[in-house]
Amino acid sequence: MDFFREFWLFMRTRKRYWLYPLLVLLLLLSALTVFTTGSALAPFIYSLF
Amino acid sequence: MKKRLWLFKGLALVLPLLALALVEGLLRLFGYGHDYRLFVDDPDHKGYWIVNQHASERYFTETDNATVGNFEPFLKKKPDGTFRIFVLGESTTIGYPYFHNGSFHRWLHYRLMHTFPNRNFEVINLSMTAVNSYTVFDFGKQLVDYEPDAVLIYTGHNEYYGAMGVGSTSSLGSQPGLVRMVLQLREFRLVQLLNRTWQRIRQTASGQKVDLREGMMKRMAADQQIPLGSEKYQNGIEQFKTNLTDLCQSLSGENIPVFVSTLVSNEKDLKPFISAPGTASAEQQFQLAKQAYEKGNVRQAKQQFVQAKELDLLRFRAPEAINQVIRELENRFSNVTVVDSRAVFETHSPSGILGRETLLEHVHPNLYGYALLSDAFYEALKKKKLLVTDGANEISFKQLRQQMPITPVDSLKGTYEVMILKESWPFNEPMPPEENRPKTVEEQLAGGLVVKQIAWRDAMNQLLAHYVKTQNQRGAVQVSEALVLEYPYDPTYYGQTGKLLFSANQPERAVWYLKKAFQLEETFATAQSLFITLLKLDRPDEALPYLRYAAAHNETQFSLNELQVFVEQLVTAKKQYLADTTNVILSNQLAAGYLKFANATGAAKYLAKSLRIDPRNAAALQLQAQLRTLKTAPH
Structure with missing residues (x-):
């Protein structure tokens, strides 16, 4: 139990070790989603191709 | 202590991945999103x-x-x-x-x-x-x-x-x-969730749903010109x-x-969608190509038509x-x-x-x-x-x-689809005026398909019913074959096509469909259709297994045992006959056998053989008289 308490304290004080990577990962995934978005043109002209 | 600190750092770094994995697991558990396997x-x-x-x-x-x-x-x-x-x-x-x-x-x-x-x-x-x-x-x-x-x-x-x-x-x-x-x-x-969230944000930001107005399409495509x-x-x-x-x-x-x-793409009958201004434009190349084509300079025309396509700024053609x-x-x-x-x-x-x-x-x-x-x-x-x-x-x-088997409905549906497509941007070709006459069944069904009022299978079934009612055998076979192609694992359509072909006096083609139906699902009805068709075609050896199946799974009140015995005799007689094709007794025997079961085609075939060898053969002439009676008898 001591181990987990110590780990919890570590997490509370050193957020950059877990919070930043989490934010970076989420930002990366979001960026990929946004930057590979298809233009709205495609749905209008499906019947053309 | 230092060792533990490094352990904590390592665990903390892994934790975000675990957190994402947990979210992913929860989303899957609650059935969010879709599996994209092929x-x-x-x-x-x-x-x-x-x-x-x-x-x-x-x-x-x-x-x-x-x-x-x-x-x-x-x-x-x-x-x-x-x-x-x-x-x-x-x-x-x-x-x-x-x-x-x-x-x-x-x-x-x-x-x-x-x-x-x-x-x-x-x-x-x-x-x-x-x-x-x-x-x-x-x-x-x-x-x-x-x-x-x-x-x-x-x-x-x-x-x-x-x-x-x-x-x-x-x-x-x-x-x-x-x-x-x-x-x-x-x-x-998780990515699907992010994607959908982003979609909603975009929709909310633009404050609209999908706008199909031509002007919008045109404007957006203008942003997509690719020289x-x-x-x-x-x-x-x-x-x-x-x-x-x-x-x-x-x-x-x-x-x-x-x-x-x-x-492949259209070269000569489609002018470029969007042309850049200037002398080396797609439009100019197209006009030059047309002039060359009209003058019969086809080599130059081909080159310029292709070049016009290449210069078209709207790249719908590869x-x-x-x-x-x-x-x-x-x-x-x-x-x-x-x-x-x-x-x-x-x-x-x-x-x-x-x-x-x-x-x-x-x-x-x-x-x-x-x-x-x-x-x-x-x-x-x-x-x-x-x-x-x-x-x-x-x-x-x-x-x-x-x-x-492309039915008139399929063909018309394609024509209508293209008319609708061409009416709007970037073709802008007005629709031809509607003819002032009642629409045929085919036109009605094709129209229904285009506006998605009717499913394709229903349209085909209605067309088939119409052809059967109007005794259009060729049309009925075509629709039935079309259904076979669309549903190649459905024995019903094979069986139906086989029967229609038999009625249309195409027993050879009927056999293939009936055999396929039987392969997919063994039924008494299909076996019965098969042995009747095969006997009509004078293929008793092929008919026998289906006859045996039908006899074993007989769904009628009539016994098939006598017919089975007869076909077995027929198989033997035919084997003997094939070894001695000048034997009139054998050909008469085969003719008599077929006559007994009202197979006029089979009987006529062997009688012709008998009479070719011995035109005065009394037994053959007697059988021929019986055959005439059979043919003139009311069905």
Whole structure:
């Protein structure tokens, strides 16, 4: 139990070790989603191709 | 203490991944999002795979706009002797605007199943409209696990505006590696959640739903002009090259024969969609080409028509560089064959210039064009010796065009679809005025299909009922054959076609359909139809097993035992007769046997043989008199 308490304290004080990577990962995934978005043109002209 | 600190740091770094994994697990647990595997269990046919209806959503940012293709089931366990073909591509590949049996893969399927009547063919089309080489690559690489005997590919027109194409995707769209990574990531429900959230934000920000107004389409397309040789143009070629090369490498590496077709597009009967101002414009090239064509300078005309297409700023037609990429594949991979459909179309076009003779608008073939496309692939399969025909049953291209079951409803539906398409941007061709006359049944059904008032199967069933009612036997057979092609695992349609062909006095063709029906589902009714048809054709040895089955599963009050004994005697007599074809006693015996069971055709056949050898044979003459009575007797 001591181990987990110590780990919890570590997490509370050193957020950059877990919070930043989490934010970076989420930002990366979001960026990929946004930057590979298809233009709205495609749905209008499906019947053309 | 220091050691523990490093452990904590390590655990803390792993924790975000665990957190994401937990969210992913929870989303899956609560059924959020979709599985994007290519094939799933067919809910309607146990033991069959079918295309996953959600498989295409991966390629569309707005999943509501994702197109779907055919749902053609195939056996999980491929039976021995089955030839399995997968077809990959875009709208042309799926047969727009006809779909169903208009598509080239169905023309090919029909020709294969009748040219090789004893083989089983599975032709599974995985194409869908609006997709491009990203989808073809993704779908294609998954095929190695499904035992293909050949993979046929026709793609390349949608590299710019198709799903994830360089002209339809934001800034990262020009990096094929990155796009592929994103496509892989979309398998995760978490990414699907992010994607949908982003969709909603965009919709809310724009404050509107999908706007189909022509002006909006026009304005947006204007932003997508791609000049020849520009960076976007090159990116499109590079994207296509990367995807197709990697797919060919993957399939060829597994010794799967791949057939990639060159692309066709309208050259002379479609003026460029958007032309740049100036002297070297698409429009100017097109006008020069037309003048050269009118003067009979066809070589120059061809070159300028093609150049006009190349300069067209709206890239709905694949540039020549795409065909060049396709042609180079054959030199790079031993299992890849280039099917030069473009050359086939040129051969069948006046002066080798592609136009309305084979194409409906900018890229989609008409029914003749689809037949040509199927012929190009058929000849390539033969040339590669994947299919070797002895020529006995081979259907020629001319026969194929006559026999292919494309109903008037399918044909009209395609015509109407194209009229609607051409009415709007970028064609802007007004619809012809409606004729002031009552619509035929075919026109009504085709109209219903276009506006999605009626499902294709219902339309075909109604058309069949109409033809049966009006005693249009040829039409009824055609519709029934069309249903067989659409539902190749449904024994009902095979049986129905067999019976219709028998009624239309085509027992030879009926046998093939009835045998297929019996293979799929053994029933008394099919066995009965089969032995009757086979006896009519004087094939008692073939009829006997079906007669035995019918006798063992008799659903009528009449005993079939006497007939069974007779057919057994007939088989023996025929064997003896074949060993001594001048034996009049035997031919009379066969004639008498057939006469007993009112088979006038069989009786007449053997009586003719008897009387040819002995024109005064008393027994034969007596039988002939009985035959006349049978023929004149009321049915």
